[in-house]
Structure formats: structure tokens, C-alpha cells
Amino acid sequence: MARVLIFYQYYCTPRGAWGTRYYEFTRRWAAAGHAVTVVTSIYDKSDLEPTGFVTEFRIEGVTIIAMNLRLSNKHGTLRRLWTFLQFSLLSVRYALTLPCDIVVASSGPITVGVPGLLAHWLRRKPLIFEVRDLWPEGAIQLGMLKNGIAQRIARAFERLCYRNSTTVVALSPGMAEGVRRVAPGARVAMIPNSADLDLFRPDVEIPESMRARHAGKLVVLYAGTLGRANSSIELVEIATELARRGASDVRIVVVGDGFERAGMERLALERGLANIDFIGVRPKTEVAQWHALADLTLCLFKPFPVLATCSPNKLFDSLAAGKPVVNNTDGWIRELLDRSGAGLSYAANDARAAAEAILALRHDPARRAAMGDRARRVAESEFARDRLAAEFEQLFRT
Incomplete structure (x- = not known):
């Protein structure tokens, strides 16, 4: 069984109001015998309630390390970018010290690649890089990243993440194509978001x-x-x-x-x-x-x-x-x-x-x-x- 270290900035359980992909996946991996740790921050739709700057939770066999960095879709672009950068830099400590056999970095934001790459380069850990959104392409098309130099740096970092990954996980066929355009030699697995067949049912009782x-x-x-x-x-x-x-x-x-x-x-x-x-x-x-x-x-x-x-x-x-x-x-x-x-x-x-x-x-x-x-x-x-x-x-x- 593997020790799996995950960097993902939006962890949430069904008590919150956000997607629960990593709650659902990690509890299944833990039940299968893997030792799973998730390093995350506090999204305003999450149900995590930190008691300090760093709070450790144990949720269904999974260790959750939550940094009290607040993230909201209502925040402006610069504030969001600053939060992303803070998370990636503060996560380096965990990337270099926590016991692990495999590292998973789930993007966006693509800045989660920083701790993932350092664990891969300095500790020789296999890196699985997950693409939940095509960054920086999304930020560029939506006008959130306009500076030409910043765009070139972001695209270069994107290629670096893909090329140094054991596997790139894409959440849709279009994302998989986007990864292959940037890094033609990358090994890509398409694993989409999933359906919660127990929580969402046609026969759910309505108040x-x-x-x-x-x-x-x-x-x-x-x-x-x-x-x-x-x-x-x-x-x-x-x-x-x-x-x-x-x-x-x-x-x-x-x-x-x-x-x-x-x-x-x-x-x-x-x-x-x-x-x-x-x-x-x-x-x-x-x-x-x-x-x-x-x-x-x-x-x-x-x-x-x-x-x-x-x-x-x-x-x-x-x-x-x-x-x-x-x-x-x-x-x-x-x-x-x-x-x-x-x-x-x-x-x-x-x-x-x-x-x-x-x-x-x-x-x-x-x-x-x-x-x-x-x-x-x-x-x-x-x-x-x-x-x-x-x-x-x-x-x-x-």
C-alpha cells in the first residue's frame, strides 16, 4: 500500500457546498489501505473550520492539513493569485518533509505544481499532476492574465509540470487534448469528475x-x-x-x-x-x-x-x-x-x-x-x- 501526499486547495466534504471529488476518492483509497494526506486551504464553500493557522483533521481515515488561507470566488484576481502563491510556497515544507511514496498535485491553480515538482526533483517521488482546469489557458482567455511576459512564464511552467509527471490526469477529453498539445510526450489518463449516486438520487426526500x-x-x-x-x-x-x-x-x-x-x-x-x-x-x-x-x-x-x-x-x-x-x-x-x-x-x-x-x-x-x-x-x-x-x-x- 502507498503513502499518498496530495496538494489540493479546495477540499470539502458533503457538509460543505463544493465538489467532493477528493473527499470521496481519498476515503476510498484509505479504506483500501493507503495512507493518505491532503494539504489544503480554506475555500469559502468548504466546511473545514480551522482553529489556528494550520489545523490537522482526521476525516474517514484521511489526514487533512488545512492552512488558514482564505479563498473565495468573490475575491479579485490579484488577491486570488496571492492566495494561490502563498499556498504553493507554504506547501513546500510538507512536500519536502512528509513521508510519502507518491505525490498528487491537483490544478487549478497550476501553482500547486510548485510543491509537487520539488517533491519529485528533490525526493525522487513519482508525481501525478491532475488538470481540473486548463491553466493558464483559462486565465488567458478570460482576460485574467493579460501580461505577455506573465503568459509566457505560465505556459513554460505548465509544460514543466506535464513533462515531469509520471501521469497527467485530465478531467475531460478536451483537457486531455489540451495537455497533449502542450506536452506531446506526456502520459495522460482521462478520469472525469464523478457522480454521487448515493447522495443525488431521483427519490431523495423533499422537505x-x-x-x-x-x-x-x-x-x-x-x-x-x-x-x-x-x-x-x-x-x-x-x-x-x-x-x-x-x-x-x-x-x-x-x-x-x-x-x-x-x-x-x-x-x-x-x-x-x-x-x-x-x-x-x-x-x-x-x-x-x-x-x-x-x-x-x-x-x-x-x-x-x-x-x-x-x-x-x-x-x-x-x-x-x-x-x-x-x-x-x-x-x-x-x-x-x-x-x-x-x-x-x-x-x-x-x-x-x-x-x-x-x-x-x-x-x-x-x-x-x-x-x-x-x-x-x-x-x-x-x-x-x-x-x-x-x-x-x-x-x-x-
Whole structure:
């Protein structure tokens, strides 16, 4: 059995309001006999509550070392970059001293490559570098990294991470292609985000207060970050178009928070929209209830090529819950929905097309039910956490 040291800045359990990939994977690896340590920081959607600058937790057999560096999607670019840099530099101590056989660095941010590379170079430890987002390409396309010199340095560091890794884990086919373009000789394994088939189910019990509040409505759920990469304002535009068409029985429910939330709420108020509710951040257990209540869900990103490679938690939660997905991205998500019949896609920033997709499903409950059944089946057959955690674990043995 291996001693696995992981650098990942967003660790969260189901009591929090963020993705639980590493909670779910690491507890399975620990149960299989591996000694697993995660070095992390404090994301504002996490449930970790530190008692000092460094707090050690023991969660389901996994050691969690949490540095009290606060990170939020609401923070500006410079503050986020400073937090990323602090985490990477302070993590070097653990990279050079903690007992381990394998090091995993999970990016973004790509700065987690610093402790990973040093453990690889100075201690000869195999490095598994995970790409959850294509950095720095995402930051460049979204205008967060504009300086030409900084871009060249970031791209050079990206190549360094890929070329010095035993394996690069990519979370989508598009990310895998992006890695191979940068480092053609890299060994790449595609292990996507996974579906929590136990927490997100079609038969989750819905609180009566939640059900009563939306009685008689077709509930369209968006559960995720309202940040720079997400096409958040598009939610208000869709609500506006639905109101214009007189679809008073359709309600958009927004569960989440982020940089753009305040502007969205202000715009909805200015337009007098009564068909969009902002619920805020909720723990994953309650998010599962909102999915059970919903009739269909939305998966939205801004129309940048790099975002078509994303592997968003909201997609896998919707599939596990057995809900049709209305998606605005190109790339692998559109291909998955087309192939599986688990949802519909339209072009980003086209509120009319989005409204038409929603209304088409409103008028056809049998089609909604069939799509929901197919969504659950594809979650079970392709994205079950037990199988994907086992695939990742195999990398410890090669």
C-alpha cells in the first residue's frame, strides 16, 4: 500500500457546498489501505473550520492539513493569485518533509505544481499532476492574465509540470487534448469528475416547505458558482425571455454564490422578474434536495473555447439525480448529452433558444421523464465514483 501526499486547495466534504471529488476518492483509497494526506486551504464553500493557522483533521481515515488561507470566488484576481502563491510556497515544507511514496498535485491553480515538482526533483517521488482546469489557458482567455511576459512564464511552467509527471490526469477529453498539445510526450489518463449516486438520487426526500414554495411550477435549477467563467447573467436573460413569453409557471432557482451574484440580483430586481429565485450557498445535502425537486437543470458557461473542456460538478449531480440537462457549451458535454439522450444543448448567450428548450420540455413531461431516466443510467454506467476512484488508484501501482 502507498503513502499518498496530495496538494489540493479546495477540499470539502458533503457538509460543505463544493465538489467532493477528493473527499470521496481519498476515503476510498484509505479504506483500501493507503495512507493518505491532503494539504489544503480554506475555500469559502468548504466546511473545514480551522482553529489556528494550520489545523490537522482526521476525516474517514484521511489526514487533512488545512492552512488558514482564505479563498473565495468573490475575491479579485490579484488577491486570488496571492492566495494561490502563498499556498504553493507554504506547501513546500510538507512536500519536502512528509513521508510519502507518491505525490498528487491537483490544478487549478497550476501553482500547486510548485510543491509537487520539488517533491519529485528533490525526493525522487513519482508525481501525478491532475488538470481540473486548463491553466493558464483559462486565465488567458478570460482576460485574467493579460501580461505577455506573465503568459509566457505560465505556459513554460505548465509544460514543466506535464513533462515531469509520471501521469497527467485530465478531467475531460478536451483537457486531455489540451495537455497533449502542450506536452506531446506526456502520459495522460482521462478520469472525469464523478457522480454521487448515493447522495443525488431521483427519490431523495423533499422537505414540505420546499415543495410548497414551488407548487405548480416547472422548476429549472442552476446549482453552481456564479463566477467569471459561468454565464451567470444569462440566467437573468433566460428568466426575462420566459417572462416575455408569459411562461408564469416556470421558475428558475439559483443555488450558489459568486462574483456575479450581486449584479444578477440587481438586474433581476430592475426588470421586476418574479420567476427567478436566488437561494444562495447550500450544503451538498440540501443541494441534493433541490435536484430532487427540479424538473430540469441548467449547465452554463461563457462561450470561450477553453470552457468547453470543463468537467463541472453541476453536470454530474444532475445526471445522478436523474434530471434532464439543458446545456450551452460545445465540446464533450454537448456530445455526451446528444449521445445519451440525457438533455438538450443550445448556443451560449441565446436566451431565446434556451427558453425554447425549456418550454419544449415543459410541454412534454414524458420526454422529460425519459431524459431523466437516461441521465441516471449514464451516471451509473460511466461516472460512478467507486469505478473512477479505482481507476485513479491504479495509477499508484504503475
